[in-house]
Amino acid sequence: MDYAQQMFGDLFGPEWGPALFVLAKNALLIVAIILPLMLAVAYLTFAERKIIAYMQMRVGPNRVTFFGIPWLGGWGQPIADAVKAVMKEIIIPSGANKFLFVLAPVLTFAPALAAWAVVPFSPEVVLADINAGLLYILAMTSMGVYGVIIAGWASNSKYAFLGAMRSAAQVVSYELAMGFALVCVLMMSHSLNLGDIVKGQQGGSFINWYLIPLFPMFLVYFISGVAETNRAPFDVAEGESEIVAGFHVEYSGMAFTVFFLAEYSNMILVATLASIIFLGGWLPPLNVAPFTLVPGFIWLLLKISFLLFCFLWFRATFPRYRYDQIMRLGWKVFIPITLVWILLLGLVMQLPSGLREAFPLNLWFH
């Protein structure tokens, strides 16, 4: 690393060398995050098809293998799907706004990737350790809706437009509940930095995780996350049985795949954030021998996988919400719950420390 820095200094002079070195280093780190993420997205689609298939007493994809190895049946499916999508033609409908039509998938995908910049994978491994990490993630996830709206409008299609309108209203309403749930977290952690939020949950066992004192907020956050990513049972933006495929009905080939990638990387992002914020991130559930031997990164992966499994589970289990029910849940149920919880939390935080000791509340309020 020092050698590379030296080389940059020699090549570009003392003023430009360090800046360009940081640029090159970050570009490499970004690739190191995005490549595994894309692989995870590919195999999340495979996992989704398999898990839902077993829940519905089917087998799911089991044909495509690598090099004809029989016990890998199905594992080549995501790769084959990707190759198929790349080969297909991108059709631009007549009367569509060409520039915005092509821009829309990019606008959905870019924020879904940009948010990963501040996600810590273990105490040291994080691309950008910024103070306002949580705020940054909220800002990035709120940008994703533009892709959907623009796609719906630029397609010049009634179905796509209906999907875009539904999605816009839904995402904006659930963002509020999500933000309020996160306000509770930062009241407890006194920090917007994701690494510090995990450090605030240290203390020996899973009792110290924010999951326990903020359990309703965890539910609100996770359900809002499902709604924010337009996943079933909140998938009215796509609604195959009502508006064909919603906002991306006119997209084909790679342009459609980019929407698909964005949706799945958003799912992984929501699961990762929920495990970092509420489930203690890389902390083991108990600070005793067999659990502490497992590296923290594996714990984080396990928590993420469990939450992703819940995403798939919801899709296989619940029927789609009716539109007015979605709005009711967001505005009349979640937002009042979060407001009451913020008030309660504030009251508990103002209690004298001795009184908090009487109830075992000092576990969480330091």
Place this chain on the structure above:
Amino acid sequence: MSFQDIIFYFFSVVLVGSALGVITARNPVHSALLLVLAFFASSGLWLLLEAEFLAITLVLVYVGAVMVLFLFVVMMLDINLDRLREGFWKWFPFGLLVALLMAGEMAMVVMGKQFGAGDMPAPPSRPEDYSNTKELGRLIYTEYVYAFELAAVILLVAIVAAIALTLRHRTGMKAVDASKQVAVKRADRIRMVSMPSEKKE
């Protein structure tokens, strides 16, 4: 020119360009999208000034919520541009007057001595763990608490007024009462009848 200068000029060019685009674009949807770009570029400029809380809040509030609703409305409206342009020359002298007035006022402020770059002290460098969010929170809830609460009350009044203006109580609506639906028991809907099985003749 250093690396930071290049970033600054890049963001400034994008900001000025997109702001011009907002008022010159023919399609209102394009205007709204260019305004989003302008917000984004100015948030980049604020980040360069180390005001990360304000920069990210600008993106979160204006780009993430306000402009989404704006786009929502603009897309739903079927705007006839010719009708919008009808009164252009009639109102042109008035617009010109306002524009000149604003340009004059801005010139008086910016050209004055107070805004010379030499008079502006360079901001003191902050320690590594300086959190601008925390400082802002402290200021809002101590020194400026009355102004802040007043602003909050004004917003609340606006919310209440907006709801009061649009709320109509229509009679004969067929809305479902969700809590009633949830409270339904099996006995309310199903009546078990025991009867002898009928034989086929």
